[in-house]
Amino acid sequence: MAIKVLVTGGKGGTGKTFVATNLAYLAARKGIATLLVDADVENPNTWISLGASKPRRIATVYSYRPSIDESRCSLCGKCVEVCPAHALALIPGKRVLLIDTLCEGCMLCMYVCPQRAVNQLMSEVGWISVTRHGPLDVLVGELRPGERHEDLVVEKLLEYLANAEQGKELIVIDSPAGTRLVYKLAKRSDRYVCVVEPTPLSLNGMKRLMRFIDPRKTVGVVNKVGMAPEMERAIRTLFQELSIPWIEIPFSQR
Ligand code: SF4
Ligand code: SF4
Incomplete structure (x- = not known):
């Protein structure tokens, strides 16, 4: 049974995709059978970060729409x-x-x-795709631009994950931004990596996440350290209070 690690951030732009991609790729390079799941369905760009070939669509996600006669x-x-x-x-x-x-x-x-007078039409709201980069398999959920049914795409992604995880030892999930859909993914995960940046928005996002993520199964990552020392102190204090071990990544303009 593969261990599922959810990499999440409580808000977009904290660097969770960077952490998820590196974690998954390094594990795969070390010989651990790893699957990276891109559940950031509004902006699934792990494959771009990896330099992998464009994902191949294997399923379409539909939603029902009414049409009035x-x-x-x-x-x-x-x-x-x-x-x-x-x-x-x-x-x-x-x-x-x-x-x-x-x-x-x-x-x-x-x-x-x-x-x-109401007929039922099917409308395409997203896709499930796969790609591979070296030893790492990648499963991608993608929401059609302008659509708002992220939940349907994440549901379908979880269905496909049940098959794709066969034979894997580690599943790394890059979560959607925000906390709304993270709850659904957190319930299916064994461990959590919480990536925060030193901003009030990110700190608040992390506090929201901690309402449903078990701190005993969590590792913290403070990203962009050196930008805002006061906020960094607040994040460290919170991690200390929750007994969450953490690492820090210094801010770099490169
Ligand atoms: S129009 Fe309203 S009732 Fe009809 S399918 Fe959409 S959400 Fe449901
Ligand atoms: S319920 Fe049917 S008949 Fe009534 S307004 Fe809606 S579409 Fe028209």
């Missing part, structure tokens, strides 16, 4: 009332308007429509 619609407004995402608006006497970017694909509107 105006010839059947009686403008009763029931679909608008039930929509949990406020993605539908009734223009009185004219039509029902779908705000595509808000739709969550739950299809409640279809179930409540008394006229059977």
Whole structure:
């Protein structure tokens, strides 16, 4: 059974991709059968950092979208009332308007429509891809630009991970930015690497992460040390209070 290490940061731009990529590649170079999982689906660029060839798509992630047949619609407004995402608006006497970017694909509107005026369409929201760099296999989740269904792409990525982890000893997961989806990945992980930079936003992100990540299974990385000594002291104090061992990476403009 492979050990899963989630590399996370509580916010974007802390350097977690740099840490995840290096950790995975060094482990693979040492002969440990390693899989790097790029779950930063809005900006999956581990393969670029590695210099690997462009990932090959192996699956498409779909979401359901409603399509309203105006010839059947009686403008009763029931679909608008039930929509949990406020993605539908009734223009009185004219039509029902779908705000595509808000739709969550739950299809409640279809179930409540008394006229059977709502049809179900499939819409492509992302992809799962694979690539390889030397001894390191890479599994990538990618959200279609402009889409907001990161959760669907991460779900699909986890499905594929179940197969891809066969024969591996170590799985390194580069988590999405922020904390919303990290919870889902944290539940499936055995160890955590928490990468922070010396900014108030990053420190707050780390505090949020610590609400659902076990500090006893966590290693800290303070990145860009030398930029803001006061913030660095605050981060060290927090790591000390939580008994989290940490390493520091000095700031470099190169
Ligand atoms: S599919 Fe769900 S979220 Fe989308 S418009 Fe219908 S009810 Fe609203
Ligand atoms: S529930 Fe059906 S009939 Fe009523 S407004 Fe919506 S689409 Fe039209």
